[in-house]
Amino acid sequence: MEHKVGFCIETIPGDCGAVLFGGTGDLAARKILPAFFNLYRTKLLPRKFYLAACGRTAMDTAAYRASVKEKLKRFCGNAGEADLAGFLELVSYVKADYDSPGFFTALAAELDRLDAGTGVFKRRFFYLATPPASFLQIARRLKAAGLLDETGAPGAWARILIEKPYGYNLASAIELDKELALNAGEEQVYRIDHYLMKETIQNILTLRSVNNIFEGTWNGRFIDNVQITVFEDLGVEGRADYFNTMGTARDMLSHIFQMAAIVAMELPASFRDMGVKEAKARLFSSVRKLSEEDIVKNTVRGQYGPGGKKAGAELAGYRQGAGVTPDSDTETFFAMKFYIDNERWRGVPFYVRVGKRMPGKKTRIVIEYKKSDGGVFGFAGLDYTNVLHMNIQPEESLILSLNTKHPGPKLCFTRRDIKLNYRQHTEEYDVPGDYERLLLDAMAGDQTLFVSSGDMNFMWNFITPIVELWRNRPELAPLLFYPSLSAGPKEAGLLLKKDGRAWH
Ligand code: BG6
Numbered sequence: 001m002e003h004k005v006g007f008c009i010e011t012i013p014g015d016c017g018a019v020l021f022g023g024t025g026d027l028a029a030r031k032i033l034p035a036f037f038n039l040y041r042t043k044l045l046p047r048k049f050y051l052a053a054c055g056r057t058a059m060d061t062a063a064y065r066a067s068v069k070e071k072l073k074r075f076c077g078n079a080g081e082a083d084l085a086g087f088l089e090l091v092s093y094v095k096a097d098y099d100s101p102g103f104f105t106a107l108a109a110e111l112d113r114l115d116a117g118t119g120v121f122k123r124r125f126f127y128l129a130t131p132p133a134s135f136l137q138i139a140r141r142l143k144a145a146g147l148l149d150e151t152g153a154p155g156a157w158a159r160i161l162i163e164k165p166y167g168y169n170l171a172s173a174i175e176l177d178k179e180l181a182l183n184a185g186e187e188q189v190y191r192i193d194h195y196l197m198k199e200t201i202q203n204i205l206t207l208r209s210v211n212n213i214f215e216g217t218w219n220g221r222f223i224d225n226v227q228i229t230v231f232e233d234l235g236v237e238g239r240a241d242y243f244n245t246m247g248t249a250r251d252m253l254s255h256i257f258q259m260a261a262i263v264a265m266e267l268p269a270s271f272r273d274m275g276v277k278e279a280k281a282r283l284f285s286s287v288r289k290l291s292e293e294d295i296v297k298n299t300v301r302g303q304y305g306p307g308g309k310k311a312g313a314e315l316a317g318y319r320q321g322a323g324v325t326p327d328s329d330t331e332t333f334f335a336m337k338f339y340i341d342n343e344r345w346r347g348v349p350f351y352v353r354v355g356k357r358m359p360g361k362k363t364r365i366v367i368e369y370k371k372s373d374g375g376v377f378g379f380a381g382l383d384y385t386n387v388l389h390m391n392i393q394p395e396e397s398l399i400l401s402l403n404t405k406h407p408g409p410k411l412c413f414t415r416r417d418i419k420l421n422y423r424q425h426t427e428e429y430d431v432p433g434d435y436e437r438l439l440l441d442a443m444a445g446d447q448t449l450f451v452s453s454g455d456m457n458f459m460w461n462f463i464t465p466i467v468e469l470w471r472n473r474p475e476l477a478p479l480l481f482y483p484s485l486s487a488g489p490k491e492a493g494l495l496l497k498k499d500g501r502a503w504h
Contacts, residue, residue: 013443014155015048015120017111021096021138022129023053023064026238027163029071031194032129035435037072037079040087042430044440050114054096054107064093098134104145111147121153125190125442127161131242135162136179143183150188161190161442164254166451168245170460177453190442191451195255196262197434197441200392200422202449204262204365205271207390207398215267217369220348224385227351227366227504228259231358233485235304235315236332240323249301249334249467252354253459254451257284259392260350263365264340277452284458286342295469296476300491302333304357308485315357315484329479331470332356335492337499349499353492357484363392366504372403377411384415387504396422
């Protein structure tokens with residue numbers, strides 16, 4: 001449902017029930033349950049709503065509610081007792097056995113009971129926050145139990161939300177797609193990339209669309225290069241099992257390319273479902289795949305070793321972590337350069353670096369403009385370029401650096417910044433975060449900020465030759481080690497330095 005308030009269009013979800021598979025997992029505890037709770041707290045949940053959480057652990061609803069309460073207190077800074085009690089009333093627990101058809105039949109009966117109790121009839125979404133190996137099994141069994149049918153009540157709908165990773169290579173992503181298509185229509189499938197849900201990412205489209213000063217110069221005539229940095233200070237934090245098979249390049253690829261798409265795509269005709277999806281698809285079809293020579297010259301892979309200190313103790317390296325073999329060559333850092341072969345971006349390099357155990361958390365997109373010739377001041381040899389920093393998180397700001405005249409009776413130039421903080425005004429503090437936004441959009445049936453199967457195929461097609469070359473011919477692109485909490489392998493700096501540039 002859309003509400004127009006002056007120039008404002010707001011997404012408001014209709015009444016529905018949510019089913020959370022993986023309800024006892026880490027992702028549920030850290031992100032999904034806090035997001036539901038925050039929607040409740042800020043009165044953004046539908047008026048009639050229930051949340052049925054499913055997990056393999058045997059426990060009853062009372063025990064589950066107690067564990068959720070404890071987690072919410074840990075992961076939400078603002079969990080007051082009255083809000084907690086009100087929210088937990090909406091939550092129930094069903095012990096899951098994803099391999100058993102009997103579980104899904106029992107779940108269907110339980111959901112009918114919850115529907116009847118709340119007055120929500122057959123409008124449900126199923127959030128798959130389980131290990132990816134069970135995605136297909138769950139989809140098949142949901143279908144077999146009739147839970148994906150969109151009939152049986154007026155306005156009935158059934159949606160599946162799928163967490164990443166969407167497959168672990170091209171073949172498995174295609175298989176997942178094929179099988180899903182047998183069980184659910186594409187309009188029922190919501191593939192999550194929570195980066196698209198970040199306010200600061202969405203604001204890039206706004207910046208480009210409704211500020212005339214940018215779009216006219218948003219191209220290779222004016223822009224020298226684009227840089228995307230995604231740094232985290234955390235290591236793999238107990239996710240070695242997952243990480244050993246994925247590595248940073250595959251783990252973060254979707255986030256990188258979704259950000260690149262928002263920066264680089266043509267502005268869509270409409271900011272609704274297909275408009276954005278089609279613009280992204282056209283952009284991805286222009287991304288130049290890396291040749292073997294490109295992979296050798298223009299990719300860098302690294303792994304964190306021991307180093308840095310937290311709470312007074314030296315941090316262990318990746319290979320010393322629990323569940324990791326001492327000779328693991330899984331990368332925890334990845335950098336690359338790529339090009340987009342279309343009118344707008346021909347010849348403009350896109351540099352990307354992403355890593356764990358970096359000196360701090362920092363997600364940032366930088367647009368570096370071409371150097372000015374200085375006009376009438378050309379003789380002075382201007383040394384700076386205009387740089388637009390789009391700070392995505394944790395700092396949420398836009399900084400545009402300008403060349404200005406240095407104050408005083410002499411002619412020299414100085415670099416000054418114009419800065420815009422996103423959360424400056426009170427009403428900007430308590431807006432939905434990324435996971436809240438994705439729940440809201442899924443409940444409202446808005447697929448605009450979800451990922452299409454074509455996006456997934458593009459990404460796997462792009463990354464597969466890279467990881468295969470790393471695996472099959474490691475001598476051509478060796479794994480480089482960097483100390484924990486350092487800025488990554490120096491080769492990531494050389495990637496730009498050899499082009500006469502530097503990271504911002
Ligand atoms: C996830 C990755 O998708 O994104 C994690 O699997 C990563 O490895 C996380 O830590 C980063 O998300 P955010 O929103 O904290 O930047």
